[in-house]
Amino acid sequence: MTDAQQTHVVLVGHGMVGQRFLEALTEAEPRPPGLRITVLAEEPRRAYDRVHLTSWFSGTTAEELSLCGDGFAAEHGIDIRLGDPVETIDRAARTVTTGAGHTVGYDTLVLATGSYPFVPPVPGHDTPGCFVYRTIEDLEAIKAAADRARIGVVVGGGLLGLEAAGALTAMGLDTHVVEFAPRLMALQIDDGGGRVLRRKIQDLGVTVHTGAGTRAIVDRAGRVAGMVLSDGTELAADLVVFSAGVRPRDQLARAAGLAVGERGGIVVDEYCRTADPHVLAIGECALAVDGRVYGLVAPGYAMAEVAARQLVAGPPDPDRTFTGADLSTSLKLLGVDVAGFGDAHGVAEDCVEVLYSNPQAGVYKKLVIGADGRLLGGVLVGDADAYAQLRPLTGGPLPVPPEQLVLPTAAGPRVRLALPDTAVVCSCHGVAKGTIRAAVTEHDVVDVPGVKRRTKAGTGCGGCVKLIGGIVTEELAAAGIETRRGLCEHFARYTRAELYEIVRVKGIGGFARLIDEHGSAEGPDADGCEVCKPAVGSILASLSGGHILDGEQAALQDTNDHFLANLQRNGSYSVVPRIPGGEVTPEGLITIGEIARDFGLYTKITGGQRIDMFGATVDQLPSIWQRLVAAGFESGHAYGKALRTVKSCVGQTWCRYGVQDSVALAIELELRYRGLRSPHKLKSAVSGCTRECAEAQSKDFGVIATAEGWNLYVGGNGGTTPRHAELLASDLDHDTLIRTIDRFLMFYIRTADRLERTASWLTRIEGGLDHVRAVVMDDALGICADLDELMGRHVETYEDEWAATLADPERVRRFVSFANAPGVPDPTVRFTPEREQIKPVLFERLEVRGR
Amino acid sequence: MGATGTTVETTVEIATGTGWVTICPYDRLTPGRGVAALIEGEQVAVFRTRAGELYALGNRDPFSGAYVMSRGIVGRRGEVPIVTSPMYQQAFDLRTGECLDEPTTPDGTPAALPTWRVRVRS
Numbered sequence: 001m002t003d004a005q006q007t008h009v010v011l012v013g014h015g016m017v018g019q020r021f022l023e024a025l026t027e028a029e030p031r032p033p034g035l036r037i038t039v040l041a042e043e044p045r046r047a048y049d050r051v052h053l054t055s056w057f058s059g060t061t062a063e064e065l066s067l068c069g070d071g072f073a074a075e076h077g078i079d080i081r082l083g084d085p086v087e088t089i090d091r092a093a094r095t096v097t098t099g100a101g102h103t104v105g106y107d108t109l110v111l112a113t114g115s116y117p118f119v120p121p122v123p124g125h126d127t128p129g130c131f132v133y134r135t136i137e138d139l140e141a142i143k144a145a146a147d148r149a150r151i152g153v154v155v156g157g158g159l160l161g162l163e164a165a166g167a168l169t170a171m172g173l174d175t176h177v178v179e180f181a182p183r184l185m186a187l188q189i190d191d192g193g194g195r196v197l198r199r200k201i202q203d204l205g206v207t208v209h210t211g212a213g214t215r216a217i218v219d220r221a222g223r224v225a226g227m228v229l230s231d232g233t234e235l236a237a238d239l240v241v242f243s244a245g246v247r248p249r250d251q252l253a254r255a256a257g258l259a260v261g262e263r264g265g266i267v268v269d270e271y272c273r274t275a276d277p278h279v280l281a282i283g284e285c286a287l288a289v290d291g292r293v294y295g296l297v298a299p300g301y302a303m304a305e306v307a308a309r310q311l312v313a314g315p316p317d318p319d320r321t322f323t324g325a326d327l328s329t330s331l332k333l334l335g336v337d338v339a340g341f342g343d344a345h346g347v348a349e350d351c352v353e354v355l356y357s358n359p360q361a362g363v364y365k366k367l368v369i370g371a372d373g374r375l376l377g378g379v380l381v382g383d384a385d386a387y388a389q390l391r392p393l394t395g396g397p398l399p400v401p402p403e404q405l406v407l408p409t410a411a412g413p414r415v416r417l418a419l420p421d422t423a424v425v426c427s428c429h430g431v432a433k434g435t436i437r438a439a440v441t442e443h444d445v446v447d448v449p450g451v452k453r454r455t456k457a458g459t460g461c462g463g464c465v466k467l468i469g470g471i472v473t474e475e476l477a478a479a480g481i482e483t484r485r486g487l488c489e490h491f492a493r494y495t496r497a498e499l500y501e502i503v504r505v506k507g508i509g510g511f512a513r514l515i516d517e518h519g520s521a522e523g524p525d526a527d528g529c530e531v532c533k534p535a536v537g538s539i540l541a542s543l544s545g546g547h548i549l550d551g552e553q554a555a556l557q558d559t560n561d562h563f564l565a566n567l568q569r570n571g572s573y574s575v576v577p578r579i580p581g582g583e584v585t586p587e588g589l590i591t592i593g594e595i596a597r598d599f600g601l602y603t604k605i606t607g608g609q610r611i612d613m614f615g616a617t618v619d620q621l622p623s624i625w626q627r628l629v630a631a632g633f634e635s636g637h638a639y640g641k642a643l644r645t646v647k648s649c650v651g652q653t654w655c656r657y658g659v660q661d662s663v664a665l666a667i668e669l670e671l672r673y674r675g676l677r678s679p680h681k682l683k684s685a686v687s688g689c690t691r692e693c694a695e696a697q698s699k700d701f702g703v704i705a706t707a708e709g710w711n712l713y714v715g716g717n718g719g720t721t722p723r724h725a726e727l728l729a730s731d732l733d734h735d736t737l738i739r740t741i742d743r744f745l746m747f748y749i750r751t752a753d754r755l756e757r758t759a760s761w762l763t764r765i766e767g768g769l770d771h772v773r774a775v776v777m778d779d780a781l782g783i784c785a786d787l788d789e790l791m792g793r794h795v796e797t798y799e800d801e802w803a804a805t806l807a808d809p810e811r812v813r814r815f816v817s818f819a820n821a822p823g824v825p826d827p828t829v830r831f832t833p834e835r836e837q838i839k840p841v842l843f844e845r846l847e848v849r850g851r
Numbered sequence: 852m853g854a855t856g857t858t859v860e861t862t863v864e865i866a867t868g869t870g871w872v873t874i875c876p877y878d879r880l881t882p883g884r885g886v887a888a889l890i891e892g893e894q895v896a897v898f899r900t901r902a903g904e905l906y907a908l909g910n911r912d913p914f915s916g917a918y919v920m921s922r923g924i925v926g927r928r929g930e931v932p933i934v935t936s937p938m939y940q941q942a943f944d945l946r947t948g949e950c951l952d953e954p955t956t957p958d959g960t961p962a963a964l965p966t967w968r969v970r971v972r973s
């Protein structure tokens with residue numbers, strides 16, 4: 001085709017695959033001379049994201065779903081004609097004719113006509129109130145009907161049917177799913193998985209009928225009134241959605257004498273060519289060489305690339321063919337994780353299945369292992385975390401015993417598998433691990449956004465992003481590429497600990513001087529970023545005290561510190577007064593209750609033995625705190641990388657087992673370290689005896705009473721990677737205990753990285769716990785006097801941040817929603833009632849994630 | 852969109868299409884931070900960089916839907932002046948509103964903030 005001076009490519013169908021074909025065609029460099037492109041489309045709009053069609057129900061607009069912006073066609077000189085389907089192809093004359101009667105000539109015709117939803121020909125299937133689920137117009141019709149309907153029935157319990165059921169449930173319909181097969185998602189998962197999935201779907205309020213066919217639709221007064229199932233039962237229904245599979249739209253090709261498969265699909269070779277060299281077919285309408293029609297977008301995209309490549313690069317490239325793809329799917333459906341990959345049903349000869357099933361917990365995991373030990377496939381329901389690692393390993397040997405991969409984390413260690421370079425990590429875009437590694441090693445990519453930009457991996461369903469992150473980190477470490485030792489590009493030469501030393505030794509009091517003297521860039525344009533600014537803000541606060549909102553410091557704080565409150569998902573804030581040791585008087589409780597009531601805040605007892613009040617707007621924060629401060633409360637620093645809480649158990653005073661006054665010590669510690677800014681948050685607890693009711697061993701520093709004194713544990717945390725604290729010293733008397741904690745904290749603040757909690761700090765630093773013990777107990781580095789002095793200064797200069805804020809009108813002035821309209825509250829922060837309190841009204845946003 | 856102002860007694864203004872609306876005195880803006888403004892029912896985030904330039908973008912964070920962009924941290928990535936969303940930390944180019952980290956939000960919509968014209972008037 002490259003020999004022709006003028007090449008006219010005509011694309012029939014502007015769906016997802018058609019659009020990808022256009023992109024691949026126009027991205028080619030150099031652009032083939034004389035290339036002209038015309039698109040003939042049936043739908044009234046340009047290509048849109050059908051995969052995320054359901055998000056239309058949760059507010060995503062048609063414009064937002066669009067895959068082809070206004071500029072695309074113009075920029076590339078593509079003539080897109082909408083709303084006029086092609087009706088005939090004249091292969092001899094090389095023309096097509098549309099429904100409106102236009103005839104268009106072509107040099108190459110590309111058919112990307114997709115599929116149509118299959119509607120079983122049961123009596124009444126076209127009664128008003130029956131719908132399919134494929135286009136935006138379909139959804140508009142369903143929505144209009146749902147407004148007047150109470151009960152909805154979805155015919156088909158596959159991927160799409162369950163998605164449609166989710167949409168109906170979300171619109172408030174009493175929803176049923178009728179599936180002919182004995183289980184849900186019969187294609188992707190097996191019986192056991194189906195049972196667990198069914199239970200989970202039913203828990204969500206959807207009634208599931210499996211092994212049930214549809215015999216007829218009941219028509220009452222010209223509208224759907226119900227459905228008769230194959231066993232004769234009748235279901236009442238006001239609305240029916242057919243989602244019983246799709247069929248390739250191959251009629252055009254069939255009528256033009258091109259071969260189609262027995263069960264449909266335009267026959268193509270590995271280059272997506274039909275028997276007519278001037279006609280190609282791609283996407284869901286094509287029958288690939290492996291005898292399959294693919295109803296997923298990733299294989300369609302692969303075909304689009306193959307087809308485009310021949311048109312721009314001349315003779316077919318044997319390295320770029322489409323011979324098949326796997327049907328792996330992972331989705332978060334109605335909030336349920338489901339994944340099926342490879343030989344999910346275990347059809348291979350002599351294969352064995354390794355299975356973990358816990359219907360109570362709603363978890364089902366199965367791996368299919370070949371006779372030779374290779375991983376052939378699997379099914380994961382309820383916990384599909386392992387999917388991202390397992391799918392790329394399919395077809396290869398398993399590096400660890402299979403049971404380790406299916407057992408729940410509590411029973412077996414979570415394993416990380418080494419993937420071969422050829423393993424496809426991102427199936428949406430067909431990106432192999434080797435390509436991602438190359439992006440790091442050869443193209444200086446250092447993070448996930450970089451990988452996305454360079455390789456497109458991770459920009460489809462998003463399911464592979466976690467894995468990509470792991471590969472990048474591993475690669476940076478392995479290649480010995482300085483894993484950017486520095487804090488960020490603005491302080492590339494220094495770690496956080498080094499900056500701390502610089503600030504301390506030179507007595508630097510502000511960001512400007514630090515970046516001017518030690519930053520990587522020069523000139524007045526030099527500025528920091530979201531990484532270094534809060535880190536430097538924290539160092540300045542640890543060392544020099546002063547109010548964190550004064551002068552230059554104000555610009556360094558993230559939004560929580562900047563408003564001395566925690567940002568919530570709707571843009572409102574939470575308020576947490578300090579309740580040292582968890583001890584509070586009845587008056588204190590009443591005051592908090594009154595304030596929360598008067599401002600209409602949601603209240604909750606936190607996991608840290610205090611009370612959180614949610615739903616305050618920035619304008620309300622000063623007035624709320626005015627009342628809290630007047631009642632004697634102080635900031636709880638729930639927003640800061642600082643001491644959070646020191647939890648206590650009730651201890652010796654009341655408890656018959658207690659051997660020390662744990663409450664008194666907890667209060668003392670909380671008051672001593674309140675307001676102490678650190679690389680990450682600090683948590684503590686004090687238990688009155690070894691029964692450990694305060695969970696001190698899960699804290700950054702925890703204290704447990706003994707008959708002799710106190711045991712001090714350090715480096716514990718809960719959170720994502722829980723770690724038990726380790727015993728630093730035993731049977732300490734009160735003063736030694738305090739001194740040891742002082743030094744431990746100051747040593748940590750001095751040497752830890754940004755956002756490194758004590759647990760990871762202890763495991764990272766050379767010598768670990770023994771080294772820390774030598775430093776803080778035996779003064780091995782000779783810095784204890786310094787550490788003591790720094791802590792002494794902190795204790796002396798502490799002042800309540802909120803009281804200090806309220807005392808200064810300049811500081812209070814920041815607390816407005818709008819600079820040009822002080823006093824006007826943010827109208828987008830709204831609430832609805834729930835369980836006699838409020839909850840935020842969420843912004844319209846896709847809730848079905850991870851696909 | 853960039854404008855520089857140093858003298859006192861100057862005000863920050865935003866173009867509405869039909870004219871300019873006053874936001875606040877220039878000195879009220881903290882270098883390296885933003886404020887939100889309400890302009891004919893729309894929320895605009897106005898930023899002053901450390902070097903003194905002004906930028907105005909839509910206040911809605913496209914990833915969370917919340918109107919919080921004005922509360923993000925202002926800084927630079929390479930040559931690009933940025934603001935980082937306080938909700939999930941994606942960075943946006945202050946000049947164009949484009950997101951530097953992810954081209955689209957999880958539901959597939961483009962992740963760009965609208966830009967507004969902003970100036971300083973004495």
Ligand code: SRM
Binds near residue numbers: 566574608645718
């Ligand atoms: C309110 C609370 C949940 C609750 O309703 O109980 C909570 C809420 C938040 N936690 Fe927590 N955590 C709360 C107790 C905990 C606990 C339990 C505890 O402290 O005993 C843990 C596990 C223990 C631990 O930290 O080791 C906990 C582990 C986390 C983590 C994971 C930390 C880690 O090292 O992996 C984060 C993320 C972080 O800090 O980076 C986090 C972060 C958050 C943030 C700040 C997330 C955010 O940025 O918005 C939440 C904001 C709260 C707010 O707006 O007020 N929260 N969080 C609890 C407040 C305690 C308090 O009174 O201050």
Ligand SMILES: Cc1cc2nc3c(=O)[nH]c(=O)nc-3n(C[C@H](O)[C@H](O)[C@H](O)COP(=O)(O)OP(=O)(O)OC[C@H]3O[C@@H](n4cnc5c(N)ncnc54)[C@H](O)[C@@H]3O)c2cc1C
Binds near residue numbers: 297
């Ligand atoms: C609700 C829903 C959820 C989905 N979820 C997923 C998912 O999670 N993962 C996944 O991989 N896939 C999913 N899919 C499938 C995915 O959308 C398809 O695989 C993909 O759209 C196929 O692209 P295509 O271009 O081949 O077909 P289509 O996108 O259907 O485009 C074909 C276009 O051709 C037009 N056309 C047909 N005949 C003519 C004609 N004669 N003249 C002119 N135009 C014509 C049609 O009107 C249509 O616009 C989902 C589909 C739906 C409906």
Ligand code: SF4
């Ligand atoms: S566990 Fe997660 S969701 Fe719950 S409060 Fe903590 S951070 Fe928020």
Ligand code: FES
Binds near residue numbers: 428429457462
């Ligand atoms: S698998 Fe990578 S984006 Fe879908």
